[in-house]
Amino acid sequence: MNILITGGAGFIGSNIAEEYVRLGHSVVVVDNLSTGFIENVPKGTTFYQVDLRTEELDDIMDRHEIEIINHHAAQIDVRHSVANPQFDLSVNVMATLNLLEAARKRSLERFIFASTGGAIYGEQDYFPADEQHPTRPISPYGITKLTVEHYLHYYHVVHGLDYTVFRYTNVYGPRQSPHGEAGVVAIFAEKILNGEQPVINGSGLQTRDYVFVQDVVRANVLALDMEGTDTFNVCTAVEKTVLDVFRGLVRVSGKSVKEEHAPEKAGEQMRSVCSYQKIKERLGWEPRVFLDEGLEITYEYFKEKHERA
Numbered sequence: 533m534n535i536l537i538t539g540g541a542g543f544i545g546s547n548i549a550e551e552y553v554r555l556g557h558s559v560v561v562v563d564n565l566s567t568g569f570i571e572n573v574p575k576g577t578t579f580y581q582v583d584l585r586t587e588e589l590d591d592i593m594d595r596h597e598i599e600i601i602n603h604h605a606a607q608i609d610v611r612h613s614v615a616n617p618q619f620d621l622s623v624n625v626m627a628t629l630n631l632l633e634a635a636r637k638r639s640l641e642r643f644i645f646a647s648t649g650g651a652i653y654g655e656q657d658y659f660p661a662d663e664q665h666p667t668r669p670i671s672p673y674g675i676t677k678l679t680v681e682h683y684l685h686y687y688h689v690v691h692g693l694d695y696t697v698f699r700y701t702n703v704y705g706p707r708q709s710p711h712g713e714a715g716v717v718a719i720f721a722e723k724i725l726n727g728e729q730p731v732i733n734g735s736g737l738q739t740r741d742y743v744f745v746q747d748v749v750r751a752n753v754l755a756l757d758m759e760g761t762d763t764f765n766v767c768t769a770v771e772k773t774v775l776d777v778f779r780g781l782v783r784v785s786g787k788s789v790k791e792e793h794a795p796e797k798a799g800e801q802m803r804s805v806c807s808y809q810k811i812k813e814r815l816g817w818e819p820r821v822f823l824d825e826g827l828e829i830t831y832e833y834f835k836e837k838h839e840r841a
């Protein structure tokens with residue numbers, strides 16, 4: 533298949549692009565390198581440095597006879613979305629609308645969209661949250677992700693565009709950037725390797741559902757053969773605390789690192805965990821890598837990178 537992956541120089545998108553190439557698909561990567569890196573773009577893809585807000589993709593779509601769009605480019609920083617909601621809107625909604633219009637004009641086979649299971653549900657009424665859980669995002673980032681889900685519904689009903697929405701929880705693994713605020717695993721791993729002190733916000737007892745990037749990649753492979761249109765959580769249904777992450781990484785590092793806390797961040801969600809029952813029933817997807825193993829693989833990746841630098 534001819535697939536266009538936006539955000540394919542980023543953490544998740546590049547891992548998906550690599551697997552699609554390995555499976556024999558023809559892959560075009562579009563990314564403006566705002567948070568992605570050229571060295572992440574997998575061999576065997578065609579790369580265009582393009583900002584989705586400003587540039588038309590018509591030429592690229594036609595030249596490569598694109599059949600599927602897999603949309604992973606985004607402004608992913610929740611705090612940045614609070615500081616600058618207009619910027620978040622321009623990247624996460626306006627740029628997506630450019631893509632959706634391009635998809636509509638060409639009657640594409642499918643639009644795959646990376647949404648969020650953490651930010652979209654807000655404070656949960658029950659645990660784990662299934663896809664029927666009320667959506668009450670408490671950040672502009674959560675609002676723009678939900679808005680795109682609504683647009684997809686419209687494009688499906690009115691224009692017949694099939695889509696797959698994946699609501700990821702906290703994705704971690706090789707190639708995650710340690711520089712944003714999103715990836716606590718990458719941030720702690722990098723600090724430990726640099727001999728710096730990782731800082732735990734608040735008690736560290738806030739929970740998240742950590743899903744390994746290769747499991748996310750498998751969901752994106754299954755989406756290529758999917759029939760119809762649907763929205764799925766992609767998660768582990770296991771709640772882990774920030775302290776679990778910290779202690780797990782310290783263990784795999786073999787170093788002695790003290791536990792240091794900072795005041796808790798205002799408005800931070802205390803518990804977040806989702807159910808994968810629906811994607812298991814519909815696509816046969818289940819998580820395979822759980823936190824202990826995933827931390828080992830991820831730490832090893834950062835260690836090798838560190839040794840090479």
Ligand SMILES: NC(=O)c1ccc[n+]([C@@H]2O[C@H](COP(=O)([O-])OP(=O)(O)OC[C@H]3O[C@@H](n4cnc5c(N)ncnc54)[C@H](O)[C@@H]3O)[C@@H](O)[C@H]2O)c1
Pocket residue numbers: 538539540541542543544545562563564565566567568569582583584585603604605606607608623627646647648649699700701702703704709714
């Ligand atoms: N990492 C997570 O835990 C997580 C959880 C839920 C959802 N998601 C979603 O998954 C997707 C990928 O996230 P990630 O963690 O790989 O982030 P990332 O920052 O590594 O990747 C995003 C990519 O999009 C590119 N990009 C940003 N704005 C662009 C624009 N205007 N035009 C073209 N390219 C642009 C960036 O350069 C980057 O390469 C995002 O949509 C994110 O919202 C991530």
